[in-house]
Amino acid sequence: MANNTLVVQQAQAALNQMKYEVAQELGIQLSPTGYNGNLATRDAGAIGGHITKRLVQIAEQQLSNAKW
Structure with missing residues (x-):
């Protein structure tokens, strides 16, 4: 069982918002209703992978700008 609870x-x-932006950049159509059960696994993985890359970049930028 996955634990997708947000901190x-x-x-x-x-x-x-990031999910829809990434999907648009990749040319993947997401349903505005929020149900994407017909989405190919490959497409869902591509969206998730790009989101992860962005989140890591954001964290790296914040860490590099942090003053300890």
Whole structure:
């Protein structure tokens, strides 16, 4: 069973927006209703992989700008 609980609940909207932005960049059509059961596994993986890359880049930038 997967644990997809967000640590910061307010991040849900930002993650959803990022999902749609990445899908659009990749040319993948997502349903506006939120149901994407017909989405190919390969496409879902591509979206998730690109989101992960972006989140890592954001974290790296924040860490490099942090003053300890």
